[in-house]
Structure formats: structure tokens, C-alpha cells
Amino acid sequence: MPLQSPHYPLRLSRRTVLRALVGAGAGVLLTACGGDDLDPFAAGRQPTAPPSRTQDQAQQTQPQQAQPEEAAAQAAGQADLAIELPEPLVYVIPSPATQGQTVLVLIEAPGARQASLSWQGQAFSLLKSEDRFLGFFGIDANAPVGPQSLGVAVWGPRGEQLLWQETVIEIESVEWTIDNIQIDGPNAALLEPAIRQADETARLPFQSTLTPQLHWLGVFDPPSDGQITALYGEQRSFNGGPIEEYHTGIDFGGETGSSVTAANSGIVSWAGRTRRRGNGIIVDHGAGVFTGYYHLSEVLQTAGAVVEQGDLIARMGATGLATGPHLHWEVVVRGTTVNPLPWLRLLEFPDPFQELNPTNALTSTNLAQGS
Numbered sequence: 001m002p003l004q005s006p007h008y009p010l011r012l013s014r015r016t017v018l019r020a021l022v023g024a025g026a027g028v029l030l031t032a033c034g035g036d037d038l039d040p041f042a043a044g045r046q047p048t049a050p051p052s053r054t055q056d057q058a059q060q061t062q063p064q065q066a067q068p069e070e071a072a073a074q075a076a077g078q079a080d081l082a083i084e085l086p087e088p089l090v091y092v093i094p095s096p097a098t099q100g101q102t103v104l105v106l107i108e109a110p111g112a113r114q115a116s117l118s119w120q121g122q123a124f125s126l127l128k129s130e131d132r133f134l135g136f137f138g139i140d141a142n143a144p145v146g147p148q149s150l151g152v153a154v155w156g157p158r159g160e161q162l163l164w165q166e167t168v169i170e171i172e173s174v175e176w177t178i179d180n181i182q183i184d185g186p187n188a189a190l191l192e193p194a195i196r197q198a199d200e201t202a203r204l205p206f207q208s209t210l211t212p213q214l215h216w217l218g219v220f221d222p223p224s225d226g227q228i229t230a231l232y233g234e235q236r237s238f239n240g241g242p243i244e245e246y247h248t249g250i251d252f253g254g255e256t257g258s259s260v261t262a263a264n265s266g267i268v269s270w271a272g273r274t275r276r277r278g279n280g281i282i283v284d285h286g287a288g289v290f291t292g293y294y295h296l297s298e299v300l301q302t303a304g305a306v307v308e309q310g311d312l313i314a315r316m317g318a319t320g321l322a323t324g325p326h327l328h329w330e331v332v333v334r335g336t337t338v339n340p341l342p343w344l345r346l347l348e349f350p351d352p353f354q355e356l357n358p359t360n361a362l363t364s365t366n367l368a369q370g371s
Contacts, residue, residue, distance in 0.1 A: 092169060203292070220263040
């Protein structure tokens, strides 16, 4: 059963909801989200204002001459804006984090309009849900260990900066296993670095964007009932050569034609074929979270299709670089492949609507104060 939360809607048909979103333009940005090009932590400057509106937006919101009743309402609204807002509370879960982990950033900020974070050279907006902002980022399985800088900014209803906070997240190492794989025959040509790079380049645009809605409800389901035969993070050596890559997902064993189902609700962002991954499909779950399904014998959905958790989307196969029939399944967060297992486990699931304890909020200095 999906994880329940007081913030979740009633469990109506997600296909109905998502199709309605698609029909209305599902990619419409939440007013509190801003654009992905926001860079409030560029070197040498402190963020002072959220992105400005476009000229068209400004024209659409040009105020008309107010009638007496409207003027009174506007005055009341300005009085409300004058109320001092509480300082936002920032939560980083988990902290410290390990290689291959998904990190969830939550900000409790009643009355705030916009929030963003900066991580390893990327700056992107957070999604707004009532008084909470949320966002995810992934840590690569071979990411450098040690302290890494994270920046967070929050703006109020008038564009005033409520928070500018920089903190350090400690990245801890994981002792990944080493897997020696023998590849013979025509598949050996697929080991060429150029082919691997072409595969990654072809898929990246379809699993690195930010859809500003959450399409899923609770913990993800395994996409296959087959036995897990390989885990995320395994360091791969092919034909006795050096370790040049790691396993970016989980493998499920099975027979050709076995069912492959959507791990959670979303919209298909890509369905196609590459030489290395064979037939594949990518599902966008929103908030920068994607799942990929590869080496398929048959793809049953097309790009733009709305799928619900448990829907049949493909059939298992051995296309591409595969030694036998299996499903390679991966979770991608903000363009980085992460360990899928926590997304399948209730106690480890990065729930964006979990209860928060203020004593666990970050205590680093709010650098926006006194600036």
C-alpha cells in the first residue's frame, strides 16, 4: 500500500488526474518554483532577489485603478505582508549521506513564496506544497567522500530574502563489490567507451529535467516479480579489464516476455532503443525523479503516456548488452543514478511529506540577516 500522509489527496485514479494535467499542460511551472536557471549561489555574490517576471507576465498582472472596496482589500493585504514571517527551518535527510544515496531537502517556511538550493555547481528551484518546499538530489556511487557544500535560499511574498544558508554535508563511502563479467561474441563491441557515451547522451535529456509536480503516491513497487540478480553500485570489470564503470541499477532475473510494470505513477518521457541498453522506457515521476527499464523484448507504452503504479509497460528481454533475459531497473534523481532499494522500503523511503522535528533542523547561520 502507498505511504499515507495527511498531505496526500484521496486515492482517486491517478491516470485520471495525470491525464487532466497533461491536457491542461502538465509542465506548467508552479508559481513558487521559479526556473531551473536560477543561480543564487554564483561565486562571489549573495542572492538578493528571486528571478524577475517576464514582460508578458508583468503586463498580465498590471494593476487596474482600484475601487474603494478594492483599495480597502489591498490595504488589508499589505498589512498582512507587513507581518514578520518566521525564519525558515531547513532539513537535509539523511545527513550524513552515503555514496549512491538520494538526499531530500525540506524547508518549512510559512508565508514564503520561493526557495532554491545549490549543490555541486547546480542551482535549481524547490517545489512548494502549502508551507513546505521540497527537492531531491542524488549522490553518485563513486562520488568523492568528505564534506560537500550545500546552499539554500528562501524568498518572501514581496521578493525579500528570508534565508541564505550554506552548510556542509558529509559524504561517506560505501564498500561496493567488484563484479567480473565475461562478454564474448558481437556484444563485446558494445564495451567501447564511445558506445557507452552515446547511450548516456541519448537518454540524458529524458531523465534530467524538473517536472514541477509529484506524480507518485508513496513507496515505489518492484517493477518485476523476478529474483534480484545484481545490485546497484557493483564495480564492473569486463573480460578482466580495469574497472571503468559501476552498475547503475538493480537487475531482476526472469524469462523473455515476463511482465515489467511501472514502479509508480508518472508520464513516459522516452521509449526507444540504444545499442548498449537495448529496448527501454523512462518514466518521469515528477520533482526530478525518473525510473528506467532496459534490455526489454517489447515496449508497450509510448512517450507522453500516463501510467499508474503497477501498469504493464513492457516485457523482459535480452536486448543490448545482456548475457541473458533480465530487467535492468534504475532510479535517476536530477540526472544522477542512485540506489533504488531505499525507494522500495518504507523505512528508508525519502518521503517528502514526513513529520518533521524542529530540533533536527539545520543550525547553521542565516547569512541573509543583517545583509
